[in-house]
Amino acid sequence: MWPHDTHRPLFDDAQVRPELLRRRSPQRWGAVPPGVIPLTAAEPDFPGPAVVTDAVVSAVADGYFSYAPEDDELRETFSAVAAARYGIADHPDRVVPAPGTAAALWGVVHLLCGKGDECVLLDPVDLLIGQAIDAAGARRVYCPMDKGTGRLDPDRLASLVTPRTALICLCNPHNPLGTVFPEETLRAVAETAVRHRVPILSDEVWSEIVYPPARHLSVASLTAGDGPRVHGDGPRVYTVTGLSKTFALPGLRMGFVLAPGPREAGALRRTFQRLGAAHSLTPFTQAGALAALRHGWPWKDAFLAHLQAMRDHCAERLNAIPGISCARPDGTYVLFPDVSATGLSSRAMGAFLLERARVAVVPGTPEWFGPAAEGHVRVSYATSRAVLDEALRRVADAVGEVLTGGPAALRTTGVRLRPGVSRAATS
Structure with missing residues (x-):
C-alpha cells in the first residue's frame, strides 16, 4: 500500500507543499508565478484521505486499464x-x-x-x-x-x-x-x-x-x-x-x-x-x-474542524483591514469580502493584489459570478494557517497603501479607482 505519515497532523503547515502543488494544481498554484500565494480555485491545498489513495493505487497495481461500466x-x-x-x-x-x-x-x-x-x-x-x-x-x-x-x-x-x-x-x-x-x-x-x-x-x-x-x-x-x-x-x-x-x-x-x-x-x-x-x-x-x-468520513470531520478554524481566523483578519467587510459563511470554504469601500472595482482589486501583494484572488466579475458580484472578491481558505497568515499580511499591507496614498499609490500598478469614487471614499 501507499506509504502514509500517520503521525503528522492532517492539516498542519507542513502538508502544504507549494513546489509540488505548482505541478499538481494547475488551476491554483500552477496558475500563478512563483512567490504568489493563490487563494483562488476552491481546491484544498491538502492531500485527500489516505484510504482513497490506497484504493486507487490498488486498483491500478495490476497494470490493466480496461473500460469500466457504471458500477x-x-x-x-x-x-x-x-x-x-x-x-x-x-x-x-x-x-x-x-x-x-x-x-x-x-x-x-x-x-x-x-x-x-x-x-x-x-x-x-x-x-x-x-x-x-x-x-x-x-x-x-x-x-x-x-x-x-x-x-x-x-x-x-x-x-x-x-x-x-x-x-x-x-x-x-x-x-x-x-x-x-x-x-x-x-x-x-x-x-x-x-x-x-x-x-x-x-x-x-x-x-x-x-x-x-x-x-x-x-x-x-x-x-x-x-x-x-x-x-x-x-x-x-x-x-x-x-x-x-x-x-x-x-x-x-x-x-x-x-x-x-x-x-x-x-x-x-x-x-x-x-x-x-x-x-x-x-x-x-x-x-x-x-x-x-x-x-472517508473521519477524515472529512477533521477537515471540517480545520476549515471552521480557518474561516473564523480569515474573516476576522479581513474585517480588521479598513475598507474591507467580510461576512462569515455558514458553509463552503470560500469568503466573499466586500472591497467596494476601497474605491477599487472587483477587477481592479484583483489586479492590484496580484501585483502589489503577490496574492491571487478571484474578482467578483460577471464572467465568474454574475452581475451582482461587483464590489467583491472571492477568497478560498482551504489551506494552512501559515499560508493564510502570510497572504493576509500582504493584503493588509497593500490595501493600507491604497487607503493612505489614494490614487497616487496605484500609479505604479496602472490600477485606477472606480469612476466617480473620490479620495474620501477610501478613507
Whole structure:
C-alpha cells in the first residue's frame, strides 16, 4: 500500500507543499508565478484521505486499464449515503454517476433546457450553471440575492418564473456567499416549482462543508421518504453533488445526480451519451469513490474542524483591514469580502493584489459570478494557517497603501479607482 505519515497532523503547515502543488494544481498554484500565494480555485491545498489513495493505487497495481461500466455497487453505496446523510430516499435506480460535478450540471441542463427556454439562477453564483445554460441555448434569468445577509427572497424568485421557464437553479450551500438555505426558503422555492410545474436543479456539492449550528437540508428531502413534504406531489428535483469538496478530490472526477425517478435517470444517461460523457468513469475513479464514501468520513470531520478554524481566523483578519467587510459563511470554504469601500472595482482589486501583494484572488466579475458580484472578491481558505497568515499580511499591507496614498499609490500598478469614487471614499 501507499506509504502514509500517520503521525503528522492532517492539516498542519507542513502538508502544504507549494513546489509540488505548482505541478499538481494547475488551476491554483500552477496558475500563478512563483512567490504568489493563490487563494483562488476552491481546491484544498491538502492531500485527500489516505484510504482513497490506497484504493486507487490498488486498483491500478495490476497494470490493466480496461473500460469500466457504471458500477452498481457504487450507485448503491451513494444512494445509501444520500438517504442517511441528506434524507433523500434510498433508490439506487435514481442515481446517475458522472465524471465530475461540472459534467453532472451540464447533463441536467442539457436534458431539461433548449433554445428559447429560460432558466432562473441566483445572482451572484458560481459560473458553472450559467455556462451550461448558455451552451444549451437557453437564457439566464437572474434572481438577485442579498449579498450582505446571503438571503434569497423566494417571492422575488417566484416573480421571475414565466411560461418559458424550463428550470430553477439553486446552489446550496451557496458559492460564493456561503449561505446554507433554511427550510422555509427551500419550501417556498419548492412550492413555486410545483405550482408552475418547473423542475429544480439543486447544486449541493458543498453539502458536507457546513459549520455548526447551521444544517444543510436537501430540497429533494422535502418530498422524499417520511420527511417533511410540500403541498401536492412535490417538485421534480435533480440533486447534483460529488466528492471534490467533501474529500479534497477534485481530480478524481466523481460526481452524482439524484434524479426524481428511474425514468428521468434513464433520460439523463442518454443525454450523457449525446454529450459524449457516457462510460467516462475509470475503474480507479470508482474504486476511490467507494473508499471515500465508505471510509472517508473521519477524515472529512477533521477537515471540517480545520476549515471552521480557518474561516473564523480569515474573516476576522479581513474585517480588521479598513475598507474591507467580510461576512462569515455558514458553509463552503470560500469568503466573499466586500472591497467596494476601497474605491477599487472587483477587477481592479484583483489586479492590484496580484501585483502589489503577490496574492491571487478571484474578482467578483460577471464572467465568474454574475452581475451582482461587483464590489467583491472571492477568497478560498482551504489551506494552512501559515499560508493564510502570510497572504493576509500582504493584503493588509497593500490595501493600507491604497487607503493612505489614494490614487497616487496605484500609479505604479496602472490600477485606477472606480469612476466617480473620490479620495474620501477610501478613507
